Amino acid sequence: MDASQIKALKEKVQAMLKELEAELHASAGDEAVVTLDTSIGRLSRMDAMQQQQMALELKRRKEQYRLRLENALKRMDQGTYGRCGRCRGLITAERLEIQPDAVLCVRCAAPK
Ligand SMILES: [Zn+2]
Incomplete structure (x- = not known):
């Protein structure tokens, strides 16, 4: 991946993060402890x-x-983005486009 590709992907990841934050924020409270409210039945x-x-x-x-x-995003800033964590x-850029958070190359990620 060259610098311009990474820059474009960075913007995409930032947008994805923003969306995710909003979702997490919107669902806050959904997981609130179920109170032992007797007004709702057992079922x-x-x-x-x-x-x-x-x-x-x-x-x-x-x-x-x-x-x-x-x-x-951290790896993008550090310049280590797009490198396989194992080998x-x-x-490949194709893989990162589909899965921007990939840390392994296709070969290393493939089930052995
Ligand atoms: Zn690898």
């Missing part, structure tokens, strides 16, 4: 707890993704 409480679990899982995944994107080879 609806189970529903609520299940929804809470799903919201938590989704939030966890989004937070992980946010971390990966932030790390990608130090170059990760």
Whole structure:
């Protein structure tokens, strides 16, 4: 990847991060502890707890993704972006376009 490609991708990643932040912000509270409110029945409480679990899982995944994107931005600033973390080879631009947070090249990421 040359500097202009990285710059374009950086803007894309920053936009993705912004969107993710907004989503995380919007869903804040979804995972709030289900209170032992007696006004809702046992079944609806189970529903609520299940929804809470799903919201938590989704939030966890989004937070992980946010971390990966932030790390990608860091690597861009450090000039190490696009290098495979294992073999130090170059990760192709095509791969980074699809998965900007990729840390391994196709060969290293492939299941052995
Ligand atoms: Zn590699």
